[in-house]
Amino acid sequence: MKVIVIVAVALALLVSLGAMPFSANPAVNAEETESMPAIDWTVRHSFEFYQDLANNLAAKHPFLVNTYPIGRSWRELPITCIELSKKTIIPTTKPGIAVIANIHGGEREGAESAAYFAWWLANSYYTDKTAKAILDKFTVYVIPVMNPDGYVNSFLANTRYNSRPTDNNGDKIPNNDPYTDTNGDGFIATVYTGSPTSTIGERVRIGMESPDWDKNGKPGDDPKFSTIDLNRTFDYMWNRFDPDTGTGANSWLRAGPDAASEPEVQAVQNFLKAHPVYAVATLHTGEQSVLWPWCWTGQVPPDGPFMAAVGTAMAQAITAGTGRPFYAMTSYEDYPTSAEMIDWTYGRLGIHSYTIEVYEGGLPTPDWPWTWGNPPLPDQWIYLGDWMGFHNIWFRNTGSAQMVNRAPPDQDMMVKGVKDGLVVMIQSEPYGPGPSVPLWMNW
Ligand SMILES: [Zn+2]
Missing domain, CATH: 3.40.630.10 (Zn peptidases)
Structure with a gap:
């Protein structure tokens, strides 16, 4: 430890004498004190x-x-x-x-x-x-x-994983039905079928928002995610x-x-x-x-x-x-x-x-007080009718889907x-x- 201190003192001396090139120009150090443009956190x-x-x-x-x-x-x-x-x-x-x-x-x-x-x-x-x-x-x-x-x-869907090429739907081609924002609203919807008058419980989930790139009848069933x-x-x-x-x-x-x-x-x-x-x-x-x-x-x-x-x-x-x-x-x-x-x-x-x-x-709840305190966003249900060759289609934007491009309060x-x-x-x-x-x- 002592050796290190001596080296540091010697170095400080060199710096003060202007022997070190990076201390010779005071303008450079002045520039360092300028702060960067403000960032909105x-x-x-x-x-x-x-x-x-x-x-x-x-x-x-x-x-x-x-x-x-x-x-x-x-x-x-x-x-x-x-x-x-x-x-x-x-x-x-x-x-x-x-x-x-x-x-x-x-x-x-x-x-x-x-x-x-x-x-x-x-x-x-x-x-x-x-x-x-x-x-x-x-x-x-x-x-x-x-x-x-x-x-x-994560700007498509909240996922933990990396992107090692993975065949998520078993057709022997990795990642060939990626999630796609077909309606440009910024979210990936969960896709359901059901009549326009159906209740939420009557609707059947068929996949995730995607043009069904691999044409297997299950939209978005091979996203660019691994399971790792x-x-x-x-x-x-x-x-x-x-x-x-x-x-x-x-x-x-x-x-x-x-x-x-x-x-x-x-x-x-x-x-x-x-x-x-x-x-x-x-x-x-x-x-x-x-x-x-x-x-x-x-x-x-x-x-x-x-x-x-x-x-x-x-x-x-x-x-x-x-x-x-x-x-x-x-x-x-x-x-x-x-x-x-x-x-x-x-x-x-x-x-x-x-x-x-x-x-x-x-x-927070009495059993679990350790939360941020922001209420979850409610699901949005949107009836699309015919979409990408499918009929009676409902989009569900979950609270999690709606958060992909927003920060919490x-x-x-x-x-x-x-x-x-x-x-x-x-x-x-x-x-x-x-x-x-x-x-x-x-x-
Ligand atoms: Zn984690």
Whole structure:
């Protein structure tokens, strides 16, 4: 540790003497203090928006931000990392932190929270002492969208999966009846038949909105989705299923075909092997909670008490910032799974690991108070009559379908509250021996 301090002092001296080229031009540093155009954090943002944001942050803040892809999805979209650190303090001497969101494509509020965190760190460095302290001391890697195909797909339908080519309807041709917005209203309807005077209960579901590209009489029965849950596909306890205890039962059917079989998982594993970090947060939606390892067993891991204390403090900070309730427990207590990212990061590399579930839509009930408090949108039923060669067609736009291009209320409050939780996580590090890569993993 002492050697590092001396190096940093020597470097600071060089900088102050103007010996380092990147400090010689004060105009460059002045430019860094300019903030970027304001961003509206209350709206749903596209995949392209996040790409532009990542690139703009690097362009605006060359001494704080690097942006680069760490891999590509099945459909060749980049998995973009925003690396943040005050570069005039040598980054390799700093503990790393990772924030990885949107492993599940439809969990858009997680992506938004991660993007906000990167934006906040870079734009607040010169005005906020917490942001400055973080980027002076740590290197923070933010990956807003780990599952780009799933994110893009989520503007058609709320789905967790990636886009490994998959034959969803058994005709031996993958993905040959994709969902299609035939009436241009921005949603994919669920398609029913029934007379114009039928009750909802009398109508029969025949498929999803699509011209029935494969002409098998079932519209939209082979969308561009796989059935693979990336968060059941890491190379740790992969496909573990214990019929006696039911452990892994939630994961067994949806794990990828092999451990780390998917390019998105490989990208994250390889990146974290090459850039071991002290703490990682993976951002999800569907609950309001902070969870920590293990996912696959109720046993307490060596750093379990530490992660419990930090995770509980994170949940409290997010509640304070959002005004919404968040609970805290081990991921196994929440529900058992296997081959999740946080079990891999902790189990293989010794990284303190947290799942933050940033949003659960709906009204609270006495049994389940941990929701955002927004009432679900009601279904819309629209009678179309003849459509795409089918007769007596009804479109049903579910509340979930209507949300594909909208954000929940107070999303701006959400992302700021999640930032507060992430700050708590970062301030708890470094703790303990830190991450390490087992030698066998490099063979
Ligand atoms: Zn999730």
